[in-house]
Amino acid sequence: MNEAIIKLSAQGLNLWFGNKHVLKNVSVTFPEKQVTALIGPSGCGKSTLLRCFNRMHDLSPDARIEGKIMLENEDLYDKKISVTEVRKRVGMVFQKANPFPKSIYENINYGLKINDIPSKERPAIIERALKESYLWEEVKDELKKPATRMSGGQQQRLCIARTVALRPEVILMDEPCSALDPISTRKVEELIVQLKKQYTIVIVTHNMQQAQRIADQTIFMYLGEVVEEGRTDDIFNHPQKDLTKNYVSGHFG
Numbered sequence: 001m002n003e004a005i006i007k008l009s010a011q012g013l014n015l016w017f018g019n020k021h022v023l024k025n026v027s028v029t030f031p032e033k034q035v036t037a038l039i040g041p042s043g044c045g046k047s048t049l050l051r052c053f054n055r056m057h058d059l060s061p062d063a064r065i066e067g068k069i070m071l072e073n074e075d076l077y078d079k080k081i082s083v084t085e086v087r088k089r090v091g092m093v094f095q096k097a098n099p100f101p102k103s104i105y106e107n108i109n110y111g112l113k114i115n116d117i118p119s120k121e122r123p124a125i126i127e128r129a130l131k132e133s134y135l136w137e138e139v140k141d142e143l144k145k146p147a148t149r150m151s152g153g154q155q156q157r158l159c160i161a162r163t164v165a166l167r168p169e170v171i172l173m174d175e176p177c178s179a180l181d182p183i184s185t186r187k188v189e190e191l192i193v194q195l196k197k198q199y200t201i202v203i204v205t206h207n208m209q210q211a212q213r214i215a216d217q218t219i220f221m222y223l224g225e226v227v228e229e230g231r232t233d234d235i236f237n238h239p240q241k242d243l244t245k246n247y248v249s250g251h252f253g
């Protein structure tokens, strides 16, 4: 990770919800075209941190943020960058698949439309996104079928297709497999490993095996602070801090 380009970073990030100090002086880096897992016990601030990276807190009136978030050398909170542009460059996949109540095709087409992609270019982009998400073979003959009739795992891969269709630079994933069975989970994990060839990925997970299977780098958080970050193998097998050791060995959390 040392030689890799740093695609995304937070520097001295603090976040409060009202009086509650939820992120405390967080400084982290995310190497380009690698998967970084955010781990830590419930409530330590993983999702809150993830959401800072595509300005999901902009609409929360009680959230106050200090510090910097840089996408390469651009400040994502600079007033000159619109939220729409940030979210195009930094896509997000949520815990529960959330397809629109429309056809499989329209689920991807919609994002292209609102981002002003010319209609003649869209069919090829939709096909590419479905191929990149390992869904094309399963759905190519039923693109008009309502997305809500797909299996949970397929719906989650459709949400990933919707995100990659816009060619983001970073993909944020908030426990994308927590509602999936083991087979669908494996498919999404394989997909994530493929996607990192093109995208920088940050994933929140409670699943320690998952972090070890797919993440190049792991960040362990506790009570709003980063305790330790490093190569996944080091965090799990040679942690520097007792707190990390106790967490990854299942003593709490």
Ligand SMILES: Nc1ncnc2c1ncn2[C@@H]1O[C@H](COP(=O)(O)OP(=O)(O)OP(=O)(O)O)[C@@H](O)[C@H]1O
Pocket (backbone or CB within 6 Å): 017, 020, 022, 040, 041, 042, 043, 044, 045, 046, 047, 048, 049, 060
């Ligand atoms: N919109 C909000 N308003 C007030 N407090 C919030 C809000 N969102 C999160 N919190 C609080 O911030 C803290 C961090 O929550 P967060 O969801 O980021 O933790 P997490 O590590 O992702 O937890 P989990 O693993 O359970 O999802 C928690 O104490 C939570 O109650």
